[in-house]
Structures are given as C-alpha cells and as structure tokens.
Amino acid sequence: MPVSTDRPVICLGCGCACDDLSVSVAAGRITGIENACPLGLKWFRDGNFPAAIQCDGVDVSFDRAITTAAEILFANPRRTLIYVSDDVSCAAHGEATALADRIGATIDGPTSDTVADGLLAAQRRGRASATLGELRHRADVVIFWGVDPSARYPRFMERFVTPQPVFATARTLIAVDVDAAHGPRVCGERITLSSRHEVDALSVLRAGLRERGTAPTEGVLAAFVELARRLRSDAKYVAIIFDAEPDDGRRDPDLPEALIAFTQALNASTRAALFALRAGGNRNGFESLLTWQTGFPFAADFAGGHPRYVTDESVAERLSRGRYDAVLVVGSTVNVAVNIAAELKRVPTVIVGPGASEATLAPGVVIDTGAVGIHEGGMVLRMDDVPFEAVPLLSHPTTAADVLRSLSERCAARGSLRS
Amino acid sequence: MSSERLRLCGGIVHDPANGIDGEVRDICVEDGVIVADVPRDAPRLDVSGMIVMPGGVDIHCHVASAGVNHARRLMPDERRHDPAPAPQFTDGTGRSGTGGIVPSTFTTGYRYATLGYTTAFDAAVAPLTAKVCHASLDDTPIVDAGFFALMGNDEFLLRQIEAGETGLARDYMAWLLGAVGAYAVKIVNPGGIDAWKAGHRNLNTLDESMRGDRVTPRAILDVLTTVANELGLPHPVHIHCNNLGVPGNVATTLDSMRVVAGRRAHFTHLQFHSYGGERGKSWTSAAAEISDYVNAHPEITADVGQVMFGPALTLSADSPLEYLLHETTGGKWVNLDIELETGCGIVPYNYEEKAAAAALQWVVGLELFLLSNDPWRVVLSTDHPNGGSFLAYPQLIELLMSRDARRECFERLNPRFLAGSALADGLAREYTLNEIAIVTRAGPARILGLKRKGHLGVGADADVTVYQRSDRIAEMFSMPRYVLKSGVLVVEEGQLRRAPPGRRLHIRPGYDEAVVSNIRKHFEDFSTMRFESYPVRNLKDRPLNL
Numbered sequence: 001m002p003v004s005t006d007r008p009v010i011c012l013g014c015g016c017a018c019d020d021l022s023v024s025v026a027a028g029r030i031t032g033i034e035n036a037c038p039l040g041l042k043w044f045r046d047g048n049f050p051a052a053i054q055c056d057g058v059d060v061s062f063d064r065a066i067t068t069a070a071e072i073l074f075a076n077p078r079r080t081l082i083y084v085s086d087d088v089s090c091a092a093h094g095e096a097t098a099l100a101d102r103i104g105a106t107i108d109g110p111t112s113d114t115v116a117d118g119l120l121a122a123q124r125r126g127r128a129s130a131t132l133g134e135l136r137h138r139a140d141v142v143i144f145w146g147v148d149p150s151a152r153y154p155r156f157m158e159r160f161v162t163p164q165p166v167f168a169t170a171r172t173l174i175a176v177d178v179d180a181a182h183g184p185r186v187c188g189e190r191i192t193l194s195s196r197h198e199v200d201a202l203s204v205l206r207a208g209l210r211e212r213g214t215a216p217t218e219g220v221l222a223a224f225v226e227l228a229r230r231l232r233s234d235a236k237y238v239a240i241i242f243d244a245e246p247d248d249g250r251r252d253p254d255l256p257e258a259l260i261a262f263t264q265a266l267n268a269s270t271r272a273a274l275f276a277l278r279a280g281g282n283r284n285g286f287e288s289l290l291t292w293q294t295g296f297p298f299a300a301d302f303a304g305g306h307p308r309y310v311t312d313e314s315v316a317e318r319l320s321r322g323r324y325d326a327v328l329v330v331g332s333t334v335n336v337a338v339n340i341a342a343e344l345k346r347v348p349t350v351i352v353g354p355g356a357s358e359a360t361l362a363p364g365v366v367i368d369t370g371a372v373g374i375h376e377g378g379m380v381l382r383m384d385d386v387p388f389e390a391v392p393l394l395s396h397p398t399t400a401a402d403v404l405r406s407l408s409e410r411c412a413a414r415g416s417l418r419s
Numbered sequence: 420m421s422s423e424r425l426r427l428c429g430g431i432v433h434d435p436a437n438g439i440d441g442e443v444r445d446i447c448v449e450d451g452v453i454v455a456d457v458p459r460d461a462p463r464l465d466v467s468g469m470i471v472m473p474g475g476v477d478i479h480c481h482v483a484s485a486g487v488n489h490a491r492r493l494m495p496d497e498r499r500h501d502p503a504p505a506p507q508f509t510d511g512t513g514r515s516g517t518g519g520i521v522p523s524t525f526t527t528g529y530r531y532a533t534l535g536y537t538t539a540f541d542a543a544v545a546p547l548t549a550k551v552c553h554a555s556l557d558d559t560p561i562v563d564a565g566f567f568a569l570m571g572n573d574e575f576l577l578r579q580i581e582a583g584e585t586g587l588a589r590d591y592m593a594w595l596l597g598a599v600g601a602y603a604v605k606i607v608n609p610g611g612i613d614a615w616k617a618g619h620r621n622l623n624t625l626d627e628s629m630r631g632d633r634v635t636p637r638a639i640l641d642v643l644t645t646v647a648n649e650l651g652l653p654h655p656v657h658i659h660c661n662n663l664g665v666p667g668n669v670a671t672t673l674d675s676m677r678v679v680a681g682r683r684a685h686f687t688h689l690q691f692h693s694y695g696g697e698r699g700k701s702w703t704s705a706a707a708e709i710s711d712y713v714n715a716h717p718e719i720t721a722d723v724g725q726v727m728f729g730p731a732l733t734l735s736a737d738s739p740l741e742y743l744l745h746e747t748t749g750g751k752w753v754n755l756d757i758e759l760e761t762g763c764g765i766v767p768y769n770y771e772e773k774a775a776a777a778a779l780q781w782v783v784g785l786e787l788f789l790l791s792n793d794p795w796r797v798v799l800s801t802d803h804p805n806g807g808s809f810l811a812y813p814q815l816i817e818l819l820m821s822r823d824a825r826r827e828c829f830e831r832l833n834p835r836f837l838a839g840s841a842l843a844d845g846l847a848r849e850y851t852l853n854e855i856a857i858v859t860r861a862g863p864a865r866i867l868g869l870k871r872k873g874h875l876g877v878g879a880d881a882d883v884t885v886y887q888r889s890d891r892i893a894e895m896f897s898m899p900r901y902v903l904k905s906g907v908l909v910v911e912e913g914q915l916r917r918a919p920p921g922r923r924l925h926i927r928p929g930y931d932e933a934v935v936s937n938i939r940k941h942f943e944d945f946s947t948m949r950f951e952s953y954p955v956r957n958l959k960d961r962p963l964n965l
C-alpha cells in the first residue's frame with residue numbers, strides 16, 4: 001500500500017518551488033506524484049538515487065573516500081574550488097562555506113556563469129521587486145520580456161499569472177518577443193524586437209516615462225514610446241518578467257541593468273516590480289546563505305583568510321586559465337554547464353551530492369548523497385527568496401552536510417590550513 | 420563549560436535592577452546563571468577596580484532578517500575595506516567574514532560580544548520570511564536573539580479590523596507569533612505600506628484609509644495594541660509610527676501615543692518621529708514636546724534611534740518612506756513588496772555634520788535622552804544600521820556622559836535648523852554610569868519582559884560585561900576586558916576566545932483553535948504558499964514561559 005506524506009511536498013524542479021504536490025511512496029520508491037509538471041516528475045525521478053562511494057570508479061569505504069578527498073582538496077587548498085551546484089539544503093551550503101573558510105578555498109556556483117550580470121547590476125542600482133504573490137494578486141499589467149515561462153517554469157503561469165487577481169480588476173498581458181524568444185501565446189498584445197535593440201528599447205521606455213510629449217521615435221522602437229505612455233497613465237502595478245537563467249545564454253550583459261533601471265523608474269508614476277525567473281535546485285538558497293555568511297552572493301575567495309569577492313571572471317573562465325588545482329562539487333551535476341563539465345575533466349575532482357556516481361565528469365572521488373526535498377528536509381528558497389521547509393520522502397544513508405562535516409573534521413585533525 | 424563555577428572578585432558592580440550602584444561585590448556563576456555563592460575553591464577571576472555590568476541588551480537592531488540580507492548584498496564595495504579574519508579559537512571553529520555597515524552573520528555575533536552585548540532583537544521580520552531569519556540567527560553566534568514579527572499591514576488583520584472581528588485578530592496574532600517563532604508584535608507605518616503597495620503613495624494622518632473607513636492607522640494601532648496587551652505578551656507592541664522622518668511628524672507621533680493611552684506600548688526610534696516644522700518649509704526639534712508626553716505617561720516606553728555621523732544604511736519595512744529617501748539621494752534603492760504582509764525598502768545613506776537635516780536629527784536624539792526623566796523607559800538604540808552601526812554605541816555613550824564631548828561635536832554642525840533647540844541652549848545633564856547601565860541593559864531587558872536578562876541577581880543568566888575603568892569613555896565601552904555569556908568566558912583580556920551558539924528568544928501564546936480554519940481559508944484564497952508550509956519547524960530552543 002503506498003503511503004502519502006501528510007504534508008504537501010515541495011518540488012525543486014524549477015524555481016517556482018510548488019509546494020502543493022502530493023506524493024505516494026512504497027518500498028523505498030515514489031509510486032505516484034500529483035500536481036507536478038513534467039519537469040517536476042523528471043526532477044523527482046522515482047526517488048531512487050544511487051548510494052555509492054567510489055574512488056576512480058571503484059567502491060571504497062566512506063573513510064577511504066574522505067581520506068582521498070582530503071588529499072585532493074587540501075594539497076594546495078588556496079587553489080581549491082568548492083562548486084556548489086543544485087539540490088542540496090542550506091545546511092549543506094553552510095557546511096560547504098565553513099569548509100571553504102577553514103581551508104582558504106574559493107566557493108562559487110552556477111550563479112557565476114548564469115545570473116552574475118543581474119546580481120552585479122542589482123548591487124550597483126538596487127532593484128524593485130516583490131514576492132510572487134504580488135504578481136498573482138496585484139499586477140494589472142504583466143510584461144513578458146523575451147520569455148514564455150511555460151518552457152522552463154511550467155506551472156509559473158498557472159500559479160502566478162492566470163488566477164484572477166484580488167487587488168486588480170483586470171489584467172493585461174503583454175509579450176515583448178525578442179528574436180525567437182516569444183512571450184506566452186495568451187498575451188493579448190505583442191511587440192517584436194531584435195535582441196540587438198533590447199537595451200535601446202528599455203532606454204526608450206525610460207525616456208518615455210520621464211518626459212511628457214517626447215518626440216515620437218521612428219521605426220522599430222516607436223511601439224515602446226506608446227507603451228511607456230500607457231504604463232504611465234493607465235497601469236497601477238506593472239510586473240515585468242524575464243528569464244534570469246536563459247538556456248541558450250543569449251544575453252546582452254547590459255540587459256538586466258536596463259530592466260532594473262526601467263522598473264525602478266516606473267515607480268515614480270505607478271508601482272512596478274521586476275521578476276527574475278530562476279532555476280530550481282535551491283540556487284537562491286545558496287546565494288542567500290553565502291550572503292549572510294560572507295557578505296557576497298557568489299564568488300567568495302577565502303585565500304586571504306577572509307572572503308574576497310572575485311567577480312572579474314566566471315567559474316568557467318577561472319577554470320580554463322588553470323586557477324584551480326582541485327574541485328569539490330557539492331550537489332547534483334545534472335545541470336552543470338557543458339563548458340564547466342569539460343573543464344572539470346582536467347582537474348582532480350571530488351563530487352558529493354545526489355547522483356554523484358552517475359556523473360560523467362572526471363574520475364575522482366564520488367560520494368552519493370540524498371537530495372533535498374526527496375531524502376532530506378531543510379530550508380530551500382523559491383526564486384523570489386521566499387523560504388520553504390523541504391519534506392523528506394525517502395531515506396538515504398548519506399547527507400551532503402555530513403560528508404562536508406567529515407571533511408572539515410579531517411582538516412581539523414591535520415591542523416588548520418589557514419596561516 | 421557552562422557547568423563550571425566562577426567567582427568574579429572585587430569588581431565595582433552596577434546592577435540597577437537590583438539597586439546596586441557601584442558597590443564592590445563578588446558575582447558568582449554556576450551552570451550559566453548567577454548564584455548567591457560558590458564554594459571557596461571555585462575558580463576566581465580578579466576584576467578589582469573594574470566596572471561590572473550585566474551584558475548589553477539591544478532592543479532594536481536589524482541583523483538577521485531577509486531584508487538585512489538584501490542590504491548586505493547591496494554593499495559589496497564597503498566590505499572590501501573591512502575584512503574580518505576568523506578569530507583564533509582553540510577549537511579552530513572561528514569564522515571569517517566581512518564588516519561594513521551590515522556585517523556578515525558570524526562577524527555580527529563576534530562584534531556584539533566584543534562590545535559587551537549578549538542579547539539582541541531583530542526588530543522587523545516579515546513572517547513569510549521568518550525561516551531565513553532563524554537560519555541567519557543560527558549563524559550569529561554568542562548573542563541570545565529573537566525578532567519582532569511585522570503585523571501592521573497584514574492582510575488577514577486588516578480584514579478582521581474592517582469586519583470588526585477583534586477576537587479573530589487576537590487569535591491570529593497569537594497563532595502567528597508561535598507559528599513563526601517570533602518574540603513580539605511589530606507595527607511599522609500602520610496601513611501606509613499597504614497603501615504604497617496599492618498604488619497610493621502613503622498615508623499621512625491617522626485617519627486616512629485606502630480600504631474603507633474602518634481600516635485607518637488609528638484603528639490598526641488601537642486593535643493591535645489592545646490585543647497585544649490582552650495576550651499578556653512580555654513586550655506587548657513595538658511601534659514605528661506613520662510619517663517617519665517628515666518635518667512636523669510630532670503631531671502624528673503624539674496622536675499615536677494618545678491612541679494607545681493607558682496600555683503598554685513601545686515607540687521605537689523616537690528620534691525619527693520628533694520633528695516640528697512643516698514639510699518643504701521649516702524643520703525643528705520637537706523633542707521637548709515628545710519628552711513631556713513620555714515623561715508623564717508611564718505606560719509608554721521608547722528607544723531613541725540616535726543618528727551617528729558617518730555612513731549608514733536605511734532598511735525598513737516602511738517602503739513608502741524608503742522611496743522618498745531614494746528620491747532624495749538618487750542612488751541605490753531596493754524595494755520588495757511582500758505578499759499579504761508588508762514591504763521592504765533599502766537606501767544607503769550618509770549622515771554628515773554639515774548637512775542641516777542630519778545635524779538636526781543628531782540633536783533631536785540627544786535631546787530625547789537628556790530630557791527624559793526616566794532612563795528605564797527611554798533606552799539606547801541607533802536603529803542599527805539605520806542611524807548608524809551598533810559599533811557606534813560607545814561613542815553614543817560618551818556623548819551622553821560628557822557635556823564636553825557633545826559641545827565639541829555640536830560646534831561643527833550645520834546650525835541651520837538648530838536655533839532654539841534645547842541642546843543649543845545648553846543641556847548640562849551628564850548620564851551616570853548607573854544610568855548608562857539602565858539604558859543599555861537593565862531598561863531594555865525590563866521593557867522586553869526578559870526576567871533573566873539585564874541584571875545580576877540570583878537566577879539571572881550569567882551574561883556579564885567587565886570594563887576597565889577609564890576617563891576615555893568611548894574607548895572603555897568599546898573594549899570590555901571580560902565578557903561572560905551564559906557563564907562562558909567569551910572575551911578574555913579584550914580578546915574574543917570562544918563563540919558558543921546563542922539561544923533563540925521566542926514565545927508561543929495560546930489561542931482559540933477555531934481561528935485555524937479561518938487562517939487556512941485565508942491561505943487557500945490568497946497565499947502562494949500552502950498553510951502547512953508556513954510555520955517554522957524544529958526550533959532548537961523552547962519558547963519562553965509566559
């Protein structure tokens with residue numbers, strides 16, 4: 001007889017963090033999931049994750065694996081990278097950061113190669129945003145900037161856009177179709193734009209807010225003059241949605257800042273919030289935790305005995321110029337970018353995370369752990385930084401946090417590496 | 420460690436809660452609490468000639484909320500210049516971090532402890548994000564800490580007020596405090612944040628409303644204060660009034676105090692709410708009027724929210740105010756609307772001696788301190804990091820204790836708004852050491868209803884700070900010689916030696932279970948989170964006994 005969990009289950013398949021799933025389990029497997037989208041079903045698999053501990057493909061004891069991992073990671077610890085990937089809890093993030101601090105390593109994650117532009121822009125300017133409930137209940141105009149959430153955030157529309165708003169009488173959906181990146185089909189209005197003109201279009205929009213009676217812009221951007229006028233005079237709460245982690249990496253590096261600046265400026269005449277679509281796996285959780293522990297949301301280098309913010313190069317760039325002699329990957333490798341995976345083949349690597357032994361990265365030490373939200377509880381953050389408590393459904397012999405703590409203890413036994 | 424006994428010998432003890440004002444006595448500690456005596460062979464620490472006080476209690480700061488974390492993230496540059504290497508502990512567990520106006524969490528705990536503070540409350544947490552606050556506090560060592568839950572713009576409560584359902588409001592407030600592990604009810608700009616989110620810029624008087632006549636700031640203050648008092652909460656209600664920072668806001672502040680008359684209520688960062696004059700025309704100190712009212716009304720307590728010159732960071736649920744500030748500075752600005760509950764705004768700021776407004780604010784804060792006739796009810800804060808960092812408390816203490824220090828600073832100020840202010844006319848008062856012990860520990864503890872904090876009587880938590888006596892007041896208060904936290908010697912010879920985890924201070928008042936079905940329905944209708952996902956689970960410390 002399958003048993004269902006008594007609490008609703010949270011999915012980390014994307015940043016929506018849907019917490020209304022109900023899951024049945026039997027004989028150590030997930031036998032049924034209700035309310036999950038296909039992406040979510042894929043994320044849970046059947047709950048059956050490997051539990052191997054290996055060195056170079058050969059099964060070894062936990063102790064042996066920790067010893068070998070310590071040899072790899074502590075040989076020249078200031079040249080070690082701790083790469084925090086997906087599907088581990090904030091408790092594991094905390095242990096990973098403690099280890100980086102203790103040994104003087106660099107700690108970073110996918111953020112560095114995906115949303116860094118947006119985070120840095122928000123550090124320069126701030127931002128105007130909201131939790132997703134404000135989108136669902138307050139926005140009377142929703143602008144999709146070159147994204148249809150349904151592809152990579154399948155239930156986003158159903159959960160946050162389609163419901164009847166409580167604090168607005170009606171809702172206008174506007175698509176800005178950027179090249180092939182079109183907004184949702186349900187949008188009643190569309191503007192077509194080339195990615196070459198994205199930032200210009202946002203400048204036109206901003207100018208349109210500032211000056212009354214601007215001379216109409218001719219050509220491709222004329223539609224944005226009109227849009228600015230309407231937003232200024234008719235809208236009460238404008239939600240702008242963009243994909244902070246687009247699949248194809250298509251991105252003018254100035255786009256996030258232009259979106260932030262426009263949304264902030266809109267607040268002079270109406271209310272507005274920018275919503276960044278974010279991937280799942282608790283990436284927001286890692287950025288938050290690293291911020292409270294170090295002050296920086298990613299790219300913290302402890303080599304000098306304290307965190308230093310190293311944002312000049314991304315992880316991929318640092319790896320490719322040989323900055324690191326060893327890498328500890330914490331978390332699932334399923335979504336590790338191809339270029340980073342390629343670099344990892346050239347550096348001694350330790351992988352600690354769900355499905356580690358299935359990774360097709362470099363040979364080295366792998367320690368399978370449970371995944372947060374499947375085998376482990378703990379705090380996880382939605383794409384808007386709203387926290388949830390993950391529900392453990394099945395058991396797994398190893399948690400990432402425990403492995404990292406063992407590594408820390410091994411390090412302590414060798415004496416502090418910090419000078 | 421905590422089971423160890425210790426006798427602090429020969430210190431000059433300031434323990435105002437127990438009527439001890441500078442007497443030479445021993446303080447005995449066992450199992451983390453103060454005891455009457457320990458055996459003669461118990462370890463001794465000779466503190467003869469030194470000043471002994473209870474550990475400091477910060478009644479209002481911002482150190483661990485999700486909003487604080489957004490603020491931290493906003494200031495990467497300043498932290499480059501304030502690295503915080505890991506303290507050297509024998510067990511190797513010290514953590515590095517970064518400082519600046521909003522330090523990282525471990526560094527925050529260490530810096531509070533090395534300042535002699537052992538208890539702190541984050542004054543503004545959106546309940547929706549409480550889990551982040553608890554996780555941040557888990558990483559803020561040494562200090563016992565808790566937070567206040569934002570309720571003054573809460574959708575469920577506004578609806579109950581509109582419907583006249585005070586009973587449901589009461590049970591909801593009790594449920595909410597327990598569900599998210601909070602310590603007290605916080606009201607920020609009642610109704611004004613809701614108005615800002617709804618597209619109105621703000622509310623300017625206590626009788627305006629954006630939701631029908633019944634949901635006014637006056638009604639919100641009244642209902643929440645009544646309920647918090649009825650529930651018998653240790654710290655009934657913590658109020659940040661409407662119209663913060665606006666010239667002429669003294670009228671709103673006095674009006675708010677009259678609304679809650681006769682019931683216990685705490686008015687926070689009163690300095691920001693004590694201005695005369697008129698918007699766009701004039702700006703004056705109204706500290707005297709406010710002080711007259713507070714002095715005459717024993718049910719009212721306050722912290723000052725002193726501004727200290729230098730860099731600060733304004734961070735508040737009062738998002739309409741933060742927007743106004745952003746218009747003034749034209750610089751970085753964060754706004755986060757938080758569904759069904761509140762908002763969050765962040766603007767970096769710099770208080771300059773040569774800026775007329777900042778000079779006035781500095782003066783108003785000091786006047787509130789100096790005109791108060793009851794240090795138990797008007798206590799010290801800088802609203803860290805809003806008026807300045809908690810690291811500036813020693814400088815503030817010096818300003819309170821030394822007329823010369825005040826005069827020296829006053830002479831450098833932009834005098835534009837200062838004519839006729841009490842401070843300009845020369846306030847001679849100088850705080851005594853005992854009064855400092857009251858406004859930094861005994862008073863806040865009493866206002867917070869913390870029976871085991873802020874004093875050194877038998878049964879109190881053994882949180883003790885020992886200062887080397889000195890005429891250089893700021894230096895003395897910035898470098899305690901010894902600090903005990905729950906009986907553990909965390910600071911020795913001025914050096915941080917240990918960093919045990921702090922305890923979580925939270926409460927779980929009782930309520931009528933019948934309210935739960937209403938709350939559940941509210942979540943189903945309006946929240947993007949399931950009701951079951953909302954509560955904070957597995958808090959490591961038990962709620963305080965009420």
Ligand code: SF4
Pocket residue numbers: 011012013014015016017018035036037038039040043153154155156280
């Ligand atoms: S939308 Fe995202 S979080 Fe929701 S079920 Fe699908 S993958 Fe999971």
Ligand SMILES: [Zn+2]
Pocket residue numbers: 479480481542543688802805
């Ligand atoms: Zn405050």
